[in-house]
Structure formats: structure tokens, C-alpha cells
Amino acid sequence: MDPTIPCKICSDKSAGVHYGVASCEACKSFFKRCNQKPPEGNKCRKPGYCTIVPARRNNCAECRYIKCLAVGMSINNIKTGRYSAKQLEESRREVEKLQRQRELEKNGFYANHTLKNEDIEKIVKTLVEKRSVIKKTFNPQLERFAIPFKVNRQNHHRPMRERLTASWKFRKPEVFKTIVFQVTQDIPGFSSLTQEDQNELIKVNRVDFRMIYSLVKVEDSGKYLLFNDKIVCAVEDVRKTEHLSEEVVERIRNVRKKLDALQLTDEERVVLSGLTLTHTDRSMKVEDRVSIEKIQNTLLQCLEYCVGKQYDSTQKGKRVAKLLTVLADLRTCSDDLIQSKHNLLFKYPDVDFPPSIREMWYSDLQEAYDMDKIRSELQNIDLDFVSENSSPEMSTASDLIDLGPDLETFLFDTTIFPDDIDTVFK
């Protein structure tokens, strides 16, 4: 809407926000046509690598489309109607940011370099290995939760405020922070960002990150939470304790289905996870957008490389496009999830949430994660809140709906009410 904000795809003069992204008239029309018929593959020698600028944007439709998807264009992201005062304020601030940005650019900070394959290989390999290390490191702690339990439905009728207050005593968000911190250490350029930017990116994108990075396999029917191939909990019970509406759950379910359908390789998974953290649209506070874009560019090259290992050039572009489309869907979906969390928390402002939770869910709070503190706290984390009784029962399948949340969300972010869990078995 402000012409000083350039097209996110080709950096031409933007003609407003189209399909969720500031874009020029040309790129808007282009993406519109792509939705009717996506551009043919196997024309570009290196899909994803062509530079998209006004003069050359018509040279490679495939790359233009990939860029559209990468910056978050999606048919599910449509905005209509007049802007609210709040949105206008956002826009105004983005313009200011941009000006500061341009000054940085003049200092030759940003270079649109192309990585060598061996560098890419090294990055991806490190990320994959880090994931299995994390798995091993946290297994002992996570394993303690791999105990199926039954939810006491009676507790759903207790006053919400009471249940919320009780639940937070047992949250361990530090575990997640540690995991994501470990990962960012291996994303080239991420630790060079200011502490503030790092924290902000993690904060606003953690749901997306977690959804993709998830350490657990989701059970095939999608009805149960699995960890180490053991059923942990019925999804419907999580939905209720999470206080999520059917609609939000439906959205999550759909995105989870799409994610599962992708059958991500480990390599694709870690790179995509990293990509989620480079999304800056959710925050006004992020300062150094140019550096973040550079990180994004690096990871996109990694993605292209990983996909190229499995697919021939005919299919490679398609696969990349597909991955990025699902990423965009995931963003919209987790926006909803975050929103419904906010609604919940604002509805019960007097609940005694620990500061770490407030900070996590109230996006306008100023405190940020203290990475050093997290690192030092890593040793002292204690996760036991489930006592181990036994009772070989579980909510019946007929009560359940099809959803595939991930264990981490369940364990560290969700509103689990320990009092609701009355029997643990196996």
C-alpha cells in the first residue's frame, strides 16, 4: 500500500499487498496465473537460484514462482478491505526500517553470493547431525513423558482460571528454548545477528519451527501422540486441555496432513526448520532484515541442493515449490494458533503465568530470551510431573478426531493440566 515498500519478489515498485505479500502489479498477475497453472519445470538449470529483478524477472518463471512462495505468497493469505489504523502503523514502521536498511546496504554488507556445493553439504550435514544429537541428549528427559496416560474428563468442568493456574507450575519451556538455540548455532549467520533479533525470530516463529523440526513420529491415524513409537496421549484430550476451537484444530490437522504427505527427508526437514526462523513478517522489532534475508538465501540454496539429490531436474522445481507452499500454509495456520492462544491468555489476565510464559505468548512484552542463561540452566532441567501409576485404559477412538500435533508442543508449550491426568499406564 505504501509504494516505498518494494515488491518482495522483484523489488519493483509495489502495488499493495497481494496474496499476503507486498508485490508489484506484475508479480501479482504472475502469481495469479500460477495458481491456475503452475509454471513448467525442467526449464531452469538451477531452480531457485535465478535472481528476480524487474529487468530479468521474465527469464525464469520457475524461479519467480519459487521466490513468490518463499516470500510467503499464498492463496490462503488473501487480505481484503481497508487497512486498520494498526496495520497502517505497521506499514509506517516498516518504511522506517527500510530506510535504515538501505544505509546498511551501502556499506557493502549484503552480498548475494552463491554457495559452493561442498559448503552446502557441510551445512546440511551439520544440521542433520545436530538433530540426532539433540534427540539423544533429550531422550532421557523426553522419555519420561513417553508414558501413555488417561485424561480425567471431569476436570474439564473445573473453572478455567483454576486449571490454568495449576497447569503452569509444570511447564518447562526452557527445554524448547534450549533445543532451538542448539539448532540456530548451526545455521550460518544466525549467531551473528544481534541477540535481540535472534530472540525475536525464535519467539515469533517457534510454532512453525517446532511443527517441522518435531522429534517425534506422528501416529499414522493421527489420533494419538507418539514418542519413540509409544502412544502417549489421545489428541482429542490435548485439544480440550489446550482449549482449542474445532476450527483451529481442523486447520492444524490439515497442515499436518500436508506435512506428512511431503514425506520429508531428514535433510529437507532440518533445512525447512531453519527457514521458518528466517520469517520476519510477524515482528516489527526485527532490525537487521538484510542479514536475515541472507541467511534465508543460504538456506534456500541448501533446500534446492537437498531436493536435487532425490529428484531429477524435471521434478526438482516442483518439489521445492511444493515444500514452500506448505511452509506458507503452515505460517497461516500457526498465526491462527498463536491468535487463539492470545485470546485464551487475555481472557484470564489474572492467572499467575510465569514470566517465561508471558514473554512467550504475549508478543508485545519486551523481555527476550536470555540465551546464556538458558545454556547454563540446561543441566538443571527437571521434567517430572507425571507420576507413574497404571491403568490400561485410554479414551476410546470414537471420542477422537484426526489430528497430528507434535510432542514438543504438547510437552512444553501446551496448557497441560496435571490434575487432568489421573491415571498413567504401561
Added chain:
Amino acid sequence: MDPTIPCKICSDKSAGVHYGVASCEACKSFFKRCNQKPPEGNKCRKPGYCTIVPARRNNCAECRYIKCLAVGMSINNIKTGRYSAKQLEESRREVEKLQRQRELEKNGFYANHTLKNEDIEKIVKTLVEKRSVIKKTFNPQLERFAIPFKVNRQNHHRPMRERLTASWKFRKPEVFKTIVFQVTQDIPGFSSLTQEDQNELIKVNRVDFRMIYSLVKVEDSGKYLLFNDKIVCAVEDVRKTEHLSEEVVERIRNVRKKLDALQLTDEERVVLSGLTLTHTDRSMKVEDRVSIEKIQNTLLQCLEYCVGKQYDSTQKGKRVAKLLTVLADLRTCSDDLIQSKHNLLFKYPDVDFPPSIREMWYSDLQEAYDMDKIRSELQNIDLDFVSENSSPEMSTASDLIDLGPDLETFLFDTTIFPDDIDTVFK
């Protein structure tokens, strides 16, 4: 007015009560435009089935419009001006209910499932058959009233209090209760509701139900009450004994006209009747709104199916929209009727109304229908209060206005003053 009450159409943040329904700014504007020009039909594959949520509400205007109508939006439902203390109290209570609601949500009961055609067929067939059974069962009792009689106009000048007291001796609301109870037995899910919710729904929606379910044919001119094709009474006389204002009668007359103009098939009639009972906005006491919504959803599918039998896909959406519009009009109209009943009864608080009547008309009374008692009482109902004299005269047509009430209302709910009836003729 309370922003925690979401938009009834798309569940976005509501901006107050518009056209009678809590709705967001967007849906308000949308409905406003629809009143100028309704959305084009035959664009949606399955009118009425699209989910209306903020992100997707612009995907299908037809379904959004149908949803508007289904939740009761109507140009005749406009409310302006400041809220009274009572209305504010209502709103406050609704917010509380909503919170409790979400906690109940839901023993897996609410699933937005789509019914198979054969199941729909079965439901509709059962409902239609039940109606003809009811007709047969109650014919002997109703037939006894199918005697035209003349009203003694002198009695209209007797003190109101006196007339009211006398009249209630002869009311038989039990008959109606039995009829509606029989019907609810065949509405899937209705009998699974708590006894309290069932009673409350019947209580607050009975006028609408009756108006549509009506067992009698209305005389063509609309000037006389008919049962089994025999004139029973002049409408204007009912108006006077009922103490209804010209305005209310005019409203009823208009709605009745609209209803008649629809030329409902038996199938449409029974399904619409069922739908009236799923309306929860009139009561604060209704608890399990989600289950009721599911019932409503089921019946909406039935309606769509019935309409689909007669109309091609081009016209189907239009017909459904039309039916739901009239339903909304009916609601407003019977709101007026109920209000004027309340006014009447509050004006004469010392009249010795039987408990069953108090309970029926004073919506804030706590007693509810006792279904089991009704069932057992069914055998003992005795409807004879009209003695059979004869006199071949009738109120002249010039006194009459165009109104088409239904016999059940006349017989069982209305304020008939037996003393007013001085001559009955063949």
C-alpha cells in the same frame, strides 16, 4: 456489544449486534450489501456447506449469506439505541455461558460430519410420517373444536382481569407439549440433550415451531380459522380476545403470507419445524450449545437435501436462502408475539394462572416441562369445554382482518375466553 462474544457468522471478533445478530464489521457490511443485491447463486457446489471462518469467508458469498440467514440475521431484526440494564445483564450472562461452553467442548460429540443421503432420507421420512401419525392421533381430540362458533362481542367490554381468570380454566397446553415432544423424539440428537435443554428449547421456540408445523390448512382469504376444512372462528375475534395489538397481528399476517407463499412441501415443513427448535438465542439457560449446533447442522443438511429434490442446482441455493429468510422473519415476529403476551400477563399479575401457563409464558420461571409426566398424562387429556349449541351466524367479513393463525395456537396457547363464546354453530 461485548467483544468476547464472537461473530455468529464467521467467529471473528464481533462489533456489536447487527441485524439482530452479534456479528463482525465485515459480516455486517456483507449482509448490508446482500440486502441491496443478494449474492449470485449456482456458483457453490454445495450451498450451505462451506465453512465460514475469517480466512475463508470471502471464498463463497452464497454460503456466507446462507449462514447469515441461518443464524437469524434479518432486515426486520434491527435493533437501535442504547441497551437497557436488562439487556446488559443478558449479555453478561451470555459471556459467562460461552466460557462454560468452551470447557464442555466437547465429549467428542461435536463433529462437523456430513451425512449420507440415505441417512438424511431416513430422518426426513421419519419426521414426515410422524406428522401424519400425530394428525391421526390428535384428530379425534382436535375434531371436537372444529365447530364454527360466534363470539359474543359484549364480553370484550368486561373487565380484563375477570376475563383472563375465567379463561385459563379451559386451557390445555399439555396437548401441544405432547405433540412437540413426539416430534423431538425423531430429531437426531435431540433426546440426547439434557432434559433441561430440551425443555428450554421447546419453551422459547414453541411459537415458531407451531406456526410452521401447523396441522391445519389456513383458509384462503386468511380471515377464518380452519380445521379439517371447516371454519372455526373469525380471526378478528381471536385478535380481540388475545388482546393483541393491530401491529402484532399485522406482523403475524405478513409472516403467515410469506409462509404460505413458500408452498412448503411436507418434507420442507417438518425439517423447518425442527430447525426452529434449534434456535438458542432466546434463552440464557441453554447449556449445551455445541450439541444443539450439531443438531442444527444435521437439519440444515436435510433441508438442503429436500430442496435439492425439487430444484436444480441453479435454484437450490436460492430456495434454501428464501426458506431461511422467512424463518428469520418468523423469529422476529414471534418475539413480538411473546413480548405482547408478557406485557399482558405482567399487567395482570394477580390473575390466577395455572402453573403450566406461568411456566410457559414467563420465560424466566425456573420450572420446566416434565416430559415423563406429559407422556403419562397423554391418556387423560380431556378437551371438552365448548358446549354445542347452535346459531347460524358469524362475525361479518367487514370486521375481519387478514390473518392466518393456526388452530393449535388458537386452541392451546391463546387466551380464549369461553365466556366470550356465546353461540356455537354447525
Added chain:
DNA sequence: TAATTAGGTCACTAGGTCAA
């Protein structure tokens, strides 16, 4: 008065059109 809403306004965008 103050609260509250219908209807108007117009800054916005999806999708269609068509010359280049």
C-alpha cells in the same frame, strides 16, 4: 446525556480483460 447501531464512504484487493 451516553450508548449503540444502520448506512454511507472509500481505501483497499482479487480476478478479468486485452493490447503488446
Added chain:
DNA sequence: TTGACCTAGTGACCTAATTA
């Protein structure tokens, strides 16, 4: 195929009207 331009919405905000 492209992209400038157009049309039919959309929805945030405003004001006049309505009511307690």
C-alpha cells in the same frame, strides 16, 4: 505470456439516527 487497467467486491471508520 505479460502487466497496465478495470470492475466488483471488501471491510475499517465515520456520522446521523435511535433509544435508555
